[in-house]
Amino acid sequence: MAQGIRFGWIVLLTVIFIAGCSPRTPPTPTVLEGRIFGTFFEVSIGSQHDFDHEAVQAGVLAVLNEVDRQMSTYRQDSVLTAVNRAPIGEAVQVPSELYYVLRVGYDIAEQSGGAFDFTIGGLVNLWGFGPEGRVTSAPEPAILEQRLAEVGYRFIELNDADQTITRHRDVFVDLSGIAKGYGVQAVSEYLLSIGLNNHLVNIGGDLIALGERNAEQAWRIGIEAPNANQQVVRHILPLHNIGMVGSGDYRNYFEEDGVRYSHTIDPTTGYPISHRLAAVNVLGENLTEIDALATVLLVLGEERGLAFANQHNIAALFIYRENDQFESLMSDRFVNEHADKMQVPTVQ
Helix, strand or coil: CCCCCCCCCCCCCCEEECCCCCCCCCCCCEEEEEEECCEEEEEEECCCCCCCHHHHHHHHHHHHHHHHHHHCCCCCCCHHHHHHHCCCCCEEECCHHHHHHHHHHHHHHHHCCCCCCCCEHHHHHHCCCCCCCCCCCCCCHHHHHHHHHCCCHHHEEEECCCCEEEECCCCECCCCCCHHHHHHHHHHHHHHHCCCCCEEEEECCEEEEECCCCCCCCEEEEEECCCCCCCCEEEEEEECCEEEEEEECCCCEEEECCEEEECCECCCCCCECCCCEEEEEEEECCHHHHHHHHHHHHHHHHHHHHHHHHHCCCEEEEEEEECCEEEEEECHHHHHHCHHHCECCCCC
């Protein structure tokens, strides 16, 4: 089974699936599971459906392996690896799926002023969260400045007519902050195409929930408090015909001399984020877009991120550190569309 993409941040935010309370036990979904992109995937099919489990499992894997073949920086045979190895100034024609992800990523980079930047791969590698392997110490400032100079989405030219990408500087394109969301979306579209309209697709904490869990219950998601040591549900949220992508800094990091270096790197400074925001969840229908937007908001932090979310009408839930506890903030759209449905268990 392919392990190629292995996104630098393997599990962004864990979600726990909550069954509704009922005097009798309702039928349960069928769960197909496995590993892809260096993390887990779970595809839950509503109990309303009868289907060939092996055929659907094979179909899901075919979709995911194709995303991996196109967008992985870990696979030597991926299309993205070929893009990164192409001569500077040479236009490379890419498949429509990869081009779509590149176009969405470029547009969100523009929208966010570079808080999302898919040319950050050189910095991801330098900090030990990419295919070059782990590190245990921060890079020297001179090397960091050199890698930072090699980052910039505007060094990329996208040609919509020909679906080509041209690198005008030796940037390293890394789609870790967007391709997993696309993978969720692609699996959901496959399931819809074969009539499995009630499903929940979860890849490493990025998910979409369509239809219902069964004839009586909605899909309900428990969102973790961002605690690296134990799973504690902070919020419970029902989801219906919507996606949710989480991004967090609390699972993938290293420490040196008492300093904690997160896997989430600010493309404008070259350094891992160091603010109070521990996790953010973004809800929306386009998983590719909200995956990138979750990265934007995490990079910006709780204050600038909340302002950005409200400015751009993004439904977002922020969980940030306040002394030894966690506090939550909600964007205006999240309040209007989701707050009244959300339960808030006590966090121990």
